[in-house]
Amino acid sequence: MHRTVFFISDGTGITAESFGQSLLAQFDHITFDRRTLPYIDTPEKAQEVAHHIDTHCTETGIVPLVFSTIVDETIGKIIARAKAKHYDIFATFTKSLEQELHIHSAHSIGRKRQIDSNALYSERIGAVHYALNNDDGARTNHYDKADIILIGVSRCGKTPTCLYLAMQFGIRAANYPITEEDLEDFHLPEPLRAHRDKLFGLTIEAERLVAIRTERRANSRYSSLRQCNMEIAEVERLLTKERIPHIDTTHFSIEEISTRIIASAGIERRLK
Amino acid sequence: MHRTVFFISDGTGITAESFGQSLLAQFDHITFDRRTLPYIDTPEKAQEVAHHIDTHCTETGIVPLVFSTIVDETIGKIIARAKAKHYDIFATFTKSLEQELHIHSAHSIGRKRQIDSNALYSERIGAVHYALNNDDGARTNHYDKADIILIGVSRCGKTPTCLYLAMQFGIRAANYPITEEDLEDFHLPEPLRAHRDKLFGLTIEAERLVAIRTERRANSRYSSLRQCNMEIAEVERLLTKERIPHIDTTHFSIEEISTRIIASAGIERRLK
Numbered sequence: 001m002h003r004t005v006f007f008i009s010d011g012t013g014i015t016a017e018s019f020g021q022s023l024l025a026q027f028d029h030i031t032f033d034r035r036t037l038p039y040i041d042t043p044e045k046a047q048e049v050a051h052h053i054d055t056h057c058t059e060t061g062i063v064p065l066v067f068s069t070i071v072d073e074t075i076g077k078i079i080a081r082a083k084a085k086h087y088d089i090f091a092t093f094t095k096s097l098e099q100e101l102h103i104h105s106a107h108s109i110g111r112k113r114q115i116d117s118n119a120l121y122s123e124r125i126g127a128v129h130y131a132l133n134n135d136d137g138a139r140t141n142h143y144d145k146a147d148i149i150l151i152g153v154s155r156c157g158k159t160p161t162c163l164y165l166a167m168q169f170g171i172r173a174a175n176y177p178i179t180e181e182d183l184e185d186f187h188l189p190e191p192l193r194a195h196r197d198k199l200f201g202l203t204i205e206a207e208r209l210v211a212i213r214t215e216r217r218a219n220s221r222y223s224s225l226r227q228c229n230m231e232i233a234e235v236e237r238l239l240t241k242e243r244i245p246h247i248d249t250t251h252f253s254i255e256e257i258s259t260r261i262i263a264s265a266g267i268e269r270r271l272k
Numbered sequence: 273m274h275r276t277v278f279f280i281s282d283g284t285g286i287t288a289e290s291f292g293q294s295l296l297a298q299f300d301h302i303t304f305d306r307r308t309l310p311y312i313d314t315p316e317k318a319q320e321v322a323h324h325i326d327t328h329c330t331e332t333g334i335v336p337l338v339f340s341t342i343v344d345e346t347i348g349k350i351i352a353r354a355k356a357k358h359y360d361i362f363a364t365f366t367k368s369l370e371q372e373l374h375i376h377s378a379h380s381i382g383r384k385r386q387i388d389s390n391a392l393y394s395e396r397i398g399a400v401h402y403a404l405n406n407d408d409g410a411r412t413n414h415y416d417k418a419d420i421i422l423i424g425v426s427r428c429g430k431t432p433t434c435l436y437l438a439m440q441f442g443i444r445a446a447n448y449p450i451t452e453e454d455l456e457d458f459h460l461p462e463p464l465r466a467h468r469d470k471l472f473g474l475t476i477e478a479e480r481l482v483a484i485r486t487e488r489r490a491n492s493r494y495s496s497l498r499q500c501n502m503e504i505a506e507v508e509r510l511l512t513k514e515r516i517p518h519i520d521t522t523h524f525s526i527e528e529i530s531t532r533i534i535a536s537a538g539i540e541r542r543l544k
Contacts, residue, residue, distance in 0.1 A: 003373070012531040014440075015294045022287045022341055023365055026377035038531050065372070069294055085372050087365050093295055100337070100357050101275070105298035118480075122487060124526070128432045132404070160400045163435055167526070168286075208390075215394060254396070254439070259284040259310050 004033045004056060004064040008049060008079055010071055013038035019089055020067030032065075040070070046078035053082035073107055120170070123270050127166035127173075134174035135159055140191035143174060147267050149195055150175040151239075152202035153231045154222075155212045157249040157257060161202070164258045170270030171262070183234045188242055200265050201239040201246030202257070206232055208250045276305045276328060276336040280321060280351055282343055285310035291361055292339030304337075312342070318350035325354035345379055392442070395542050399438035399445075406446035407431055412463035415446060419539050421467055422447040424474035425503045426494075427484045429521040429529060433474070436530045442542030443534070455506045460514055472537050473511040473518030474529070478504055480522045 005024065007016040013036045024032055040046055057063055066084040070076040070091075080086055094105050134142055136159065143149055148165070150158045150173060158175035165171040182189045192199060206228040213223035221227050239246045245264055249257050262269065277296065279288040285308045296304055312318050329335055338356040342348040342363075352358055366377050406414055408431065415421055420437070422430045422445060430447035437443040454461045464471060478500040485495035493499050511518045517536055521529050534541065 012527045014527055014531070015290045018287045018290045019361060022361065023369060026343065026362075026366065026379065027369070027373055027375055028378060029375065030373060038535055065369075071298065085368075087368070089291060089294065089361075090298075092364060093359050094298065096357075096359070097295060097299070097337075101299055101302060103299055103301065106300060107298065118483065121525075122484075125432055125484075126487075128435065132407075132431070135404075159404070160397055160439065163400065164439060167432065167436060167439065211390065212394075212397075215398075253393075255284045255286055259286070263310055 001030045002033060003030055003062065004035070004060070006049075006053060006064060006066045006068075006084070007034065007036040008040055008066060008068040008070065009038050010041040010075055011038065011069070013069075015089070016067050016069040019069070020065075020087070023067075023087070040075065040079070041072070043074055043078060046075045050078055050082035053084050057083040071107055120271055123170045124167065127170045127270065128163065130172040131162040131166040131174070135162065137176040137191075140176070143191070143195045143198065145172060146174045146195070146198055147172045147270075148200055148261065148265060149173070149192065149198045150200055150202055150261075151178055151192065151235075151244070152246075153178055153204070153209070153228075153235055155209060155216065156202045156204040157254070158202055160254050161249075161257050161261070164254045165261070168255075168258065168271070169262065171267060172270075178231075178235050178238070180231065183231070183238070186234075186238065186241075188238070196242070196244075199242075199244045200261055201235070201244050203232060203236055203239070203246055203248045205248070205250040273302045274305060275302055275334065276332070277307070278321075278325060278336060278338045278340075278356070279306065279308040280312055280338060280340040280342065281308075281310050282313040282347055283310065283341070285341075287361070288339050288341040291341070292337075292359070295339075295359070312347065312351070313344070315346055315350060318347045322350055322354035325356050329355040343379055392543060395442045396439065399442045399542065400435065402444040403434040403438040403446070407434065409448040409463075412448070415463070415467045415470065417444060418446045418467070418470055419444045419542075420472055420533065420537060421445070421464065421470045422472055422474055422533075423450055423464065423507075423516070424518075425450055425476070425481070425500075425507055427481060427488065428474045428476040429526070430474055432526050433521075433529050433533070436526045437533070440527075440530065440543070441534065443539060444542075450503075450507050450510070452503065455503070455510070458506075458510065458513075460510070468514070468516075471514075471516045472533055473507070473516050475504060475508055475511070475518055475520045477520070477522040 007013050007020050009016045017036055037049055040049055064084045066086045068079055068088045070079060098105055152158055154177050162173035162175050165173040209228040210223055210225050217223055247260055279285055279292050281288045289308055309321055312321055336356045338358045340351055340360045348363060370377055424430055426449050434445040434447050437445040481500040482495055482497050489495055519532055
């Protein structure tokens with residue numbers, strides 16, 4: 001079964017997508033054909049979109065779903081007249097919030113922009129550059145400035161997690177790959193010892209690691225099950241021995257790994 | 273005026289935050305003290321949270337706001353009993369969606385995880401590594417694999433935008449900094465010429481660039497208003513002359529820059 005879904009916003013469309021996807025994820029057995037239409041911020045563009053939806057509905061004979069986050073009331077009303085089943089966050093909740101807060105909402109587009117004020121922008125970009133400069137053990141002399149240092153075998157998810165922590169939460173995350181040489185003497189690598197309280201381990205199932213490493217270097221020792229098994233087992237022993245908190249990344253998305261680390265390590269976000 | 277807000281989820285909490293923040297951004301004059309409580313995925317944790325909210329309400333004498341995305345009905349009901357003004361995406365929309373789709377929702381936690389299936393994970397991580405390897409003009413021999421190549425002066429926002437495009441949408445984005453040397457002969461730098469159709473320019477206001485560069489290297493020629501003005505003017509002339517589409521990043525967040533580039537350049541997302 002197919003159903004067309006439109007995510008419509010007068011801004012980036014990211015909230016409309018996130019809200020719609022979360023709801024749709026509950027419905028198996030239906031294939032959703034998704035289209036995001038961001039920056040529908042004038043009555044003209046709204047009319048065009050409404051016309052497009054009407055045409056789609058007439059041509060297919062199936063009413064599409066619309067998930068929208070439209071702040072401007074005029075634009076919202078134009079979209080709402082289109083032949084679709086509408087789910088609109090703002091129309092649904094704003095009135096109730098106005099009553100609760102005893103205040104009128106601004107009903108203006110681009111409000112979210114304020115969260116990217118200059119100071120926060122710097123914090124965020126600073127964290128992204130921190131992650132880039134302290135990726136993959138490249139430098140170890142800036143760990144005093146780290147909020148967290150991720151450790152684990154090559155390709156267990158450290159780099160994307162550090163970047164996500166930086167981008168989404170402004171957290172300064174470094175990462176250090178535990179290599180075979182590090183495992184030889186079964187001690188914490190020297191550059192990490194002074195920062196034990198910032199260490200967090202990532203582990204992964206061997207089969208998954210083989211698949212990821214194979215994409216990078218097929219039929220190599222690096223991507224062999226034997227090698228992956230060995231590295232993972234030794235890193236896990238090290239993490240346990242040193243009592244370093246850790247999570248298994250195998251079945252988690254980058255978002256899940258990142259938010260679980262924050263919850264588990266109890267670190268503070270710098271962006272709120 | 274202060275008001276406490278809880279974002280509560282049985283998953284990462286990212287949708288609850290995004291949904292709540294979008295709504296709250298419409299209300300000026302109120303300072304919201306925000307707390308995100310992710311992974312509230314057992315009745316026990318839910319009871320703890322409900323108790324925490326009740327205590328907060330009693331102690332402060334002010335009813336807090338709760339924005340939640342709770343899939344599990346039992347957990348949702350426990351949270352809903354807490355003394356707060358509740359805004360719950362699932363409770364609000366799921367019944368209507370079930371009727372519209374003639375199907376019951378799964379009501380199970382962690383559904384969103386399916387979007388991070390192995391193939392999509394590879395696509396996403398591949399794009400992140402592509403952005404890292406092709407950042408800042410480091411390599412120019414993989415531009416045939418790029419979906420887009422961002423160009424502009426140093427520190428106009430190219431790197432974080434490329435990383436965001438990769439992480440959020442799986443788009444392979446390279447970036448190339450236009451330097452003074454490049455501007456001398458007023459032509460497109462040689463490595464870019466074969467990829468004209470993939471080029472997208474970022475510009476920025478000089479005052480903003482001065483502020484960003486000053487954080488990196490204060491009181492230098494690099495961060496002087498004169499130098500910033502000159503570089504920006506020349507890059508803008510080049511972009512206009514070569515008819516390369518471009519946007520001014522000054523007043524936009526990374527999310528806005530990224531989604532506007534996608535809309536303007538008409539590139540396809542690889543993650544849906």
